[in-house]
Amino acid sequence: MKKKLALALSAMMLVGVLAGCSGGDSSSAAAGNSGSAPATGESQPAAEGDAMRVDVFYYDFSDVYISSVRASMDEQLGKLGIEPNNWDAAGSQPTQTDQVNTAITAGSDLLIVNIVETSTSDPAKDIVEAARTAGIPVIFFNREVADNDVINSYDKCAFVGTNAPDAGHMQGEMIGNYLLEHYDDVDLNGDGTISYVLFKGQEGNAEAEARTQYSVEDANAILTEAGKPELAYYDANATTKYLVDANGKWSQQAANDYMVTLLGSYNKDNNNMVELIICNNDGMAEGAIAALQNVGYNNGEGTTIIPVFGVDATDSAKALIKAGNMTGSIKQDAVGMASTMITLVENVQSGAELMANTDQYTVDEDVAKIRVPYAMYDATSED
Numbered sequence: 001m002k003k004k005l006a007l008a009l010s011a012m013m014l015v016g017v018l019a020g021c022s023g024g025d026s027s028s029a030a031a032g033n034s035g036s037a038p039a040t041g042e043s044q045p046a047a048e049g050d051a052m053r054v055d056v057f058y059y060d061f062s063d064v065y066i067s068s069v070r071a072s073m074d075e076q077l078g079k080l081g082i083e084p085n086n087w088d089a090a091g092s093q094p095t096q097t098d099q100v101n102t103a104i105t106a107g108s109d110l111l112i113v114n115i116v117e118t119s120t121s122d123p124a125k126d127i128v129e130a131a132r133t134a135g136i137p138v139i140f141f142n143r144e145v146a147d148n149d150v151i152n153s154y155d156k157c158a159f160v161g162t163n164a165p166d167a168g169h170m171q172g173e174m175i176g177n178y179l180l181e182h183y184d185d186v187d188l189n190g191d192g193t194i195s196y197v198l199f200k201g202q203e204g205n206a207e208a209e210a211r212t213q214y215s216v217e218d219a220n221a222i223l224t225e226a227g228k229p230e231l232a233y234y235d236a237n238a239t240t241k242y243l244v245d246a247n248g249k250w251s252q253q254a255a256n257d258y259m260v261t262l263l264g265s266y267n268k269d270n271n272n273m274v275e276l277i278i279c280n281n282d283g284m285a286e287g288a289i290a291a292l293q294n295v296g297y298n299n300g301e302g303t304t305i306i307p308v309f310g311v312d313a314t315d316s317a318k319a320l321i322k323a324g325n326m327t328g329s330i331k332q333d334a335v336g337m338a339s340t341m342i343t344l345v346e347n348v349q350s351g352a353e354l355m356a357n358t359d360q361y362t363v364d365e366d367v368a369k370i371r372v373p374y375a376m377y378d379a380t381s382e383d
Contacts, residue, residue: 054112144207300325307327328377
């Protein structure tokens with residue numbers, strides 16, 4: 001699209017130079033559209049003709065859920081005849097900001113951004129300003145830009161993601177109901193109280209904050225209404241009732257490392273075994289389960305199962321749930337996330353307003369934010 005225009009302008013400039021028989025700058029006006037993305041991105045060359053160039057910026061390729069979204073996006077964009085330029089920020093906001101600027105210079109027609117930094121709106125604000133200056137639509141997804149003013153500042157800007165508190169509320173409901181049904185089995189030391197550990201993910205992230213708060217609050221509400229005591233954090237002296245990935249990610253390795261260390265002191269032999277594990281995503285749930293399995297727990301029928309709950313319902317987590325090694329997860333629909341964004345991509349492709357054709361979705365009243373619903377997932381769920 002932009003490349004075709006740039007090439008036409010370049011041809012006109014060349015005719016002018018030849019007609020005047022004068023020397024001049026030999027650089028092409030289309031040069032900014034012809035360059036491919038640098039090695040930091042999983043790049044495809046810019047498409048020829050009227051094909052649209054779409055650049056998709058992921059906060060971290062290593063995130064299991066994000067990998068699922070990326071696979072679905074690649075597939076669905078391919079059906080539109082679009083080969084996306086996929087960029088991996090590897091958890092670095094400065095890297096991602098540089099990548100966005102590079103893509104704009106290269107002639108991007110659409111920016112789709114899984115923003116790295118969510119504790120402040122400044123990086124998103126900078127990206128929106130750069131997109132507006134270039135006249136390029138920008139879609140943020142998954143990791144929410146909490147400040148609605150940033151989205152509202154540009155009529156070609158939108159967000160596609162979940163309603164963060166919903167996952168925490170659903171997880172809390174799932175945990176509370178499960179414990180009421182299996183209380184005596186879960187209460188390994190028979191003290192009448194369920195001890196738990198919670199793996200948070202990233203500080204300041206809207207999803208992490210909501211899941212951390214509501215999973216425990218809502219589970220406690222169900223327990224106390226039934227006459228049971230509230231959950232007890234495994235370390236009564238801890239100032240915060242969660243363990244957080246020190247690298248600001250949601251990594252399986254971080255949860256595994258924490259769990260291995262924790263099990264050295266909190267175990268069945270010491271009569272203080274952690275009896276419930278709550279994780280803000282499935283990657284951390286898998287890390288915790290691996291540590292449990294190394295010491296004989298959660299290895300299927302005939303072994304003691306420590307209930308582990310996650311969020312995302314990734315394929316690997318579903319397999320653990322079906323095998324009885326993980327208890328439940330909250331499905332964050334990767335395919336649904338991608339297909340919702342594809343609706344907006346098609347709008348850009350056709351020249352329609354960015355938020356056209358979205359009546360079938362749940363859209364916030366005062367800002368262009370589309371909410372993809374969560375769903376509970378356990379061993380009885382269908383894929």
